[in-house]
Amino acid sequence: MNFSDHQIGIYAQGMFTDRTPKITTDLANLEDQAAATLSPEALGYIVASAGSGSTARANRAAFEQWRIAPRMLRGSAERDHSCTVLGTTMPAPLLIAPVGIQTLAHPEGELATVRAAAALGVPYIHSTQASHSFEQVAEAGGDAPRWYQLYWPTDQSVLLSFLQRAKNTGFTTLVLTLDTTLLGWRPADLNRGYLPFLANLGIENYLTDPAFLAGLDESVEANPVAAAMHWAQMFPNPGLSWSQLAFLRENWDGPIVLKGICTVGDARLAAEHGVDGIVVSNHGGRQIDGARASLDALPEIVDAVGDQLTVLFDSGVRTGADMAKALALGADAVLLGRPFLYGLALDGQAGVDHVLRCILAEFDLVTSLSGHTGAAELSRESVIRS
Numbered sequence: 001m002n003f004s005d006h007q008i009g010i011y012a013q014g015m016f017t018d019r020t021p022k023i024t025t026d027l028a029n030l031e032d033q034a035a036a037t038l039s040p041e042a043l044g045y046i047v048a049s050a051g052s053g054s055t056a057r058a059n060r061a062a063f064e065q066w067r068i069a070p071r072m073l074r075g076s077a078e079r080d081h082s083c084t085v086l087g088t089t090m091p092a093p094l095l096i097a098p099v100g101i102q103t104l105a106h107p108e109g110e111l112a113t114v115r116a117a118a119a120l121g122v123p124y125i126h127s128t129q130a131s132h133s134f135e136q137v138a139e140a141g142g143d144a145p146r147w148y149q150l151y152w153p154t155d156q157s158v159l160l161s162f163l164q165r166a167k168n169t170g171f172t173t174l175v176l177t178l179d180t181t182l183l184g185w186r187p188a189d190l191n192r193g194y195l196p197f198l199a200n201l202g203i204e205n206y207l208t209d210p211a212f213l214a215g216l217d218e219s220v221e222a223n224p225v226a227a228a229m230h231w232a233q234m235f236p237n238p239g240l241s242w243s244q245l246a247f248l249r250e251n252w253d254g255p256i257v258l259k260g261i262c263t264v265g266d267a268r269l270a271a272e273h274g275v276d277g278i279v280v281s282n283h284g285g286r287q288i289d290g291a292r293a294s295l296d297a298l299p300e301i302v303d304a305v306g307d308q309l310t311v312l313f314d315s316g317v318r319t320g321a322d323m324a325k326a327l328a329l330g331a332d333a334v335l336l337g338r339p340f341l342y343g344l345a346l347d348g349q350a351g352v353d354h355v356l357r358c359i360l361a362e363f364d365l366v367t368s369l370s371g372h373t374g375a376a377e378l379s380r381e382s383v384i385r386s
Contacts (some may be wrong), residue, residue, distance in 0.1 A: 051289025100129030302330030307314030320362025
């Protein structure tokens with residue numbers, strides 16, 4: 001089967017059973033449909049970005065600056081988009097980006113997401129700020145591939161415990177996020193005075209961690225405020241530095257990826273410090289207002305370090321065409337963030353499944369119709385700057 005066969009199923013259901021999709025297939029407009037179902041607090045946390053939203057808008061505008069250049073009579077009836085990234089085999093160069101507090105979108109949160117991803121073989125990246133623990137997610141995901149995204153806590157005992165728990169529960173690749181050592185200025189949350197972590201939401205990895213619990217004088221149930229404040233003392237880590245990466249390598253024996261690289265200089269530093277990969281990302285515009293679009297940074301970073309590091313990409317990806325453009329500009333794989341979360345909000349696990357199937361189907365169609373038999377054939381010749 002090709003991923004695009006999914007659209008035939010949609011047409012068949014519509015024509016023969018009078019059933020149409022519950023969730024829109026227009027992936028660029030998922031946000032509008034999801035917004036109607038989310039609480040104001042969840043909407044503000046999930047959708048809104050830093051400051052004026054300039055960086056988030058720049059991310060989307062950057063995709064519009066690149067156009068796909070179709071070439072004819074070069075396709076194939078059967079396409080193969082499969083790849084192996086840092087030892088992880090996947091059906092297409094697509095991963096679920098690490099997103100925290102997914103229970104804001106749906107009560108099952110990360111468990112629904114990892115089940116949908118596992119059913120399709122799409123690797124899931126587990127956020128440190130998740131609403132469910134390492135162990136719960138591993139049980140829900142079974143044998144499917146999964147990576148772990150780390151926010152480096154200032155408490156070393158908690159850091160080491162997180163790494164060990166991730167190893168013990170089958171997370172193979174470590175993704176260290178660099179751009180969130182402090183929370184960005186997010187007016188949608190600030191205007192509501194809303195920081196869900198202080199209500200012990202999105203810190204389940206901490207609340208189930210023996211090293212974290214050892215620092216409490218009372219149980220979480222007896223004093224939830226003290227638990228939240230204990231988290232607040234170790235989450236901000238503005239002093240994190242390149243020199244500390246050696247400690248991470250000493251305590252993690254799998255691939256290490258740095259997420260949040262936006263300049264050639266930092267990409268070269270990543271290579272010099274011996275990591276295995278980077279994610280070109282500005283956190284979807286959630287951290288710095290007025291920052292450069294991630295897609296604008298991607299080609300020059302690939303040119304500088306693509307022969308030394310695996311280069312992944314996120315920020316602004318909404319459609320299968322976006323995915324194709326990022327891969328054509330040199331990304332080895334793409335991380336999908338907000339769209340899957342909108343699917344989660346609309347219909348739980350089935351909603352995530354819908355979004356993943358749709359983006360893969362559209363990606364398959366875009367690549368085939370533009371003259372490619374698989375993701376590996378995408379190159380700079382596949383796109384042109386408008």
